[in-house]
Amino acid sequence: MRTDGLASAVSLAPRGKRIGMLTPSSNTVLEPVTSAILMGVTGVTVHYSRLRVTQIALSEDAGAQFAAAPMLAAARMLADALVDVIVWNGTAGSWLGLDYDRELCAMIAAETGVPATTSALALADAYAAFGVRRIGLVTPYTADVNEAIAANYALAGLTCPVKLGCGLRMNEQFACVEPEAVEEMIRIAAASPETDAVAVVCTNMDGARLAAKAERAYGKPILDSVATTAWQALALTGMPQPKLTDQWGRVFAVPCEKGERGE
Template identity: 45%
Template sequence: MTKRILLGMLTPSSNTILEPVSQAMVAGLPEVSVHFSRFKVTEIALSASALAQFDDSEILRAAELLAHAKVDVIGWNGTSSGWLGFEADVRLCERITSATGIAATTSMLALNEVLAATKVKQLGFVTPYLDDVQERILANYSALGIACRGERHLGLQDNFSFSEVTAQQIIDMTRMVARGAPQAITVICTNLNAAPLVDKLEQEVGIPIYDTIATVIWKSLIIAGVDPSRVTGWGTLFRKAA
């Protein structure tokens, strides 16, 4: 019998996109399944109450529940370190592994690993976020030496509302960002239904597109010892995976 591979995902409570998309990504891998644990996230903003949603103690409780399922890896399928600072995810992964003994990763750390490996210095950004959240994300990437070469955001705050952004809106934003000719485009939000559009959009605009649901699945498969290039139809991230 082939060994089962269990991917654990930490999920914002109001997110309705990452679960079906994650499951669809690994549907062609019969030994792989994805399992989820939620914690409270209802809005994305820079207010004290919104930032408090990402307190490590709440996330760790959800991670410990995933550990009961003996998952092979725990991924934070969320993008909060984009505005909190990437060190927040580094610290979170260390604390998850210390508490559970299970290797951990995040959407944003995986994205940054891809950008470093592909030597991206000019990046396009597509998000649903508020102006000040977007500005914080761009500033954090600038500190990494990655310049913004085009961006679009929707000015939304309610996390559930991100899931109702239409495919056409995402396509239009991505096309606009592509006009700036960045080396790559990233879709930062795990409650946007962008990942199913990536493969076709990449062929249209000729630019790699890295969706943050895809990045955490990609890295989780690597940690679990599964070749991510077996995932087909979800963009160059998987086709060109080392």
């Protein structure tokens, strides 16, 4: 087979926008849900890199899972794919504090030259976009983790008058929570007159597929971590906001200001 002269005749097609996502190793929800959300969005693809996360707790060993070194190693591999944004698709900053996530984003950007964000920062921006202050918290976590999330939210002027969890610690189990149980927690939180919005704070529990229906039923924003992260990731690529509200919730109908991010 002759190849002489072929190289000069081949041109490379323009590439679309690429989103790189850092994924907890035991997570089985965020990848299929993110892919489903973005399936109808032309001009963007999503690429994943995993790092080891198996449990969610306030213990020292659980906290060590979110050290910077493995995050940066995984981010460097995503950067090899020339992604336009790198996202830590995990909610650890919700209980470790948003300053942890801001510092992580700055380190990723300095290491790779790619802007970065996280699920916890995306949720914070969504709360601001909707102007909500009273959050109904829905998670698969234990009560002490939920209390830590509420305490960090209080630093931002948010209250969590309703806090619902499943009492689970192992991340792989979060994906196995029955949809009916997730739907019931959302119902209780949304029906409360003390809440302005409901947040499903976990990227391994599928609230995204329930959000739009619950919003129509209760008239409040239902902010699922995976959907909200996709919303912000798209904004950081500069992609026009897709019309995904009917299927994935009202978050896709509000502008994303993007907030403080690593550049």
